[in-house]
Amino acid sequence: NLSYLIYDFGARDANLQNANLLLNAANMTQNAKIQSLFLTVVQSYYALFGAKASLEALIESQKLAKESYDAALARYQVGAATPADKLQAFTAYSQSTLNRVRAEGALKIAEGSLANTLGLDANTQLNLTPPQNNIIFAEGLGVDNSQDKPFQAAKPVGTMATMATMAIFEKNIQAMMDEAKKSRPDLAAAKARIDAAKADVDAAKASGKPTFILSSALGYSEPSLSDTTKSSSIGVSVNIPIFTGFDTTYKIRAAQRQEKLRELEFLKLEKQVALEAYKAYNNLQTETNAVKAGKDLLNGAEQSMKTASGRYKAGVGNIIDLLTAQNALASAKQQLIEALYNWYIAKATLAHSMGKLNFTEIETIGGAK
Numbered sequence: 182n183l184s185y186l187i188y189d190f191g192a193r194d195a196n197l198q199n200a201n202l203l204l205n206a207a208n209m210t211q212n213a214k215i216q217s218l219f220l221t222v223v224q225s226y227y228a229l230f231g232a233k234a235s236l237e238a239l240i241e242s243q244k245l246a247k248e249s250y251d252a253a254l255a256r257y258q259v260g261a262a263t264p265a266d267k268l269q270a271f272t273a274y275s276q277s278t279l280n281r282v283r284a285e286g287a288l289k290i291a292e293g294s295l296a297n298t299l300g301l302d303a304n305t306q307l308n309l310t311p312p313q314n315n316i317i318f319a320e321g322l323g324v325d326n327s328q329d330k331p332f333q334a335a336k337p338v339g340t341m342a343t344m345a346t347m348a349i350f351e352k353n354i355q356a357m358m359d360e361a362k363k364s365r366p367d368l369a370a371a372k373a374r375i376d377a378a379k380a381d382v383d384a385a386k387a388s389g390k391p392t393f394i395l396s397s398a399l400g401y402s403e404p405s406l407s408d409t410t411k412s413s414s415i416g417v418s419v420n421i422p423i424f425t426g427f428d429t430t431y432k433i434r435a436a437q438r439q440e441k442l443r444e445l446e447f448l449k450l451e452k453q454v455a456l457e458a459y460k461a462y463n464n465l466q467t468e469t470n471a472v473k474a475g476k477d478l479l480n481g482a483e484q485s486m487k488t489a490s491g492r493y494k495a496g497v498g499n500i501i502d503l504l505t506a507q508n509a510l511a512s513a514k515q516q517l518i519e520a521l522y523n524w525y526i527a528k529a530t531l532a533h534s535m536g537k538l539n540f541t542e543i544e545t546i547g548g549a550k
Contacts, residue, residue, distance in 0.1 A: 184396045187417070192387030195380045202377035209370035216366065216538045218298075223529040223538075225295040230311055231522035232291040236284040238518060239277065242511040245486070246270075246277040249503055252494055266500040273504050277511070312525060354462050357535060361458040364536035368454050371447040378440035385436040389429030391421045454534070461531040468524040475517035482506070482513035 186193065253270035256262035293303035301307075362368060400412040422429070489506035492498030532538045 182396070182398045184394055187393040187395050189392045190387040190390040192384050192390075192392075195384035195387060199377045199380040199384060202373045202380060206370040206373035206377065209366045209373060212366035213370065213536075216533055216536070219538050220529055220533040222295070222298050224526050225291070225298045226309070227312065227522045227525045227529075229288075229291040229295050229309070231518060232284070232288040233311075234518045234522070235515060236281070236288050238511070238514040239281045239284045242507070242514070243274070243277040243281050245507055245510070246274040249490070249493075249500075249507055250274040252490075252503075253500055256496070261496060262500070269500050269504060273507065280511075354459060357462055357531075358455040358458045360537075361454050361535040362451060365454050365534075366536055368447070368450055368536075371443070371450050375440065375443045375447055378436065378443045382433065382436040382440055385429065385432040388432060389422055389425065391419055394418045394420065457534040458531070461527065461534040465524070465527040465531050468520060468527045471520035472517070472524050475513070475520040479510075479513040479517050482510040486510045 250267075250270040250273070253262055253266045257264065257267045292307065296305040296307060297303050299307075395415075395417055397415040398413065401410070403409045486506045486509070489498055489503045493500065493503045529538065
């Protein structure tokens with residue numbers, strides 16, 4: 182027996198289209214999950230090296246605290262300093278030691294977190310290449326449309342530099358929001374689900390219409406040695422649903438409601454994607470300025486520390502000024518380290534918000550090389 186559906190008013194095609202679109206949506210969702218995991222790995226990677234840099238800075242601060250304590254102790258032994266100077270310097274040295282111990286623990290936790298994110302045991306030893314810290318800053322994190330190179334710096338000129346910078350910013354952020362709407366895999370998956378819902382509506386409408394089926398049969402029987410029978414038939418049958426208890430009507434209504442729901446979900450996600458790109462871009466601008474300010478802060482703190490240390494060793498400064506400068510230097514180093522690695526993470530987050538999280542985009546965004 183052979184039976185083949187000739188025509189069903191598009192029901193078969195609609196069901197096939199629905200299945201293909203749902204498969205496409207699943208693939209896009211998988212892509213979005215991969216990018217989210219990639220972002221988590223990148224964040225853990227920079228958090229690890231941020232913890233390493235923080236530990237190195239605290240070790241250096243501990244050495245400075247030890248030098249300050251040794252200087253205070255030497256002055257106390259020759260009668261040029263009070264016991265309070267010695268005790269205050271020792272307290273600062275002990276505090277720096279405690280900070281170093283905590284930083285060592287934080288580094289171990291960061292190493293375990295990265296290993297876990299990579300699907301490894303937390304105690305796995307990782308051999309990692311450190312990030313490059315040679316950052317090239319730009320006036321704007323923008324789009325140079327004349328060269329068709331996104332995210333390159335666009336420098337304002339003339340007396341209206343501030344207004345030009347704002348105009349560049351608004352132009353760039355709008356371009357990035359538009360790019361995010363086109364490139365985000367989760368948004369593409371939502372669009373595919375809308376199209377799949379539309380195909381489901383077509384399938385529901387066709388389910389209540391007639392179907393045309395080509396059928397054929399070939400038979401052979403031999404009840405006895407002298408008696409054989411052969412039979413064959415071919416024809417076209419038409420199945421016409423007369424009444425299904427309004428089953429088709431309810432199927433169509435349900436499919437239409439599902440289509441509307443998918444459209445609303447898409448609009449909500451589209452707004453969310455634009456907001457994520459907007460936040461990520463602004464955050465990158467903030468972290469860029471924070472790194473610049475952090476470098477200036479560190480330079481000033483280093484000069485202040487040199488001056489205070491020299492004055493104290495020469496006997497013309499006091500221990501309070503020395504410890505204050507020492508704390509300011511340690512704080513400046515920590516703030517610069519935090520700003521630097523937050524800047525790296527902000528770049529990766531911006532690339533992720535645009536649906537383009539890969540090494541090329543991370544290196545391109547922000548004018549870094």
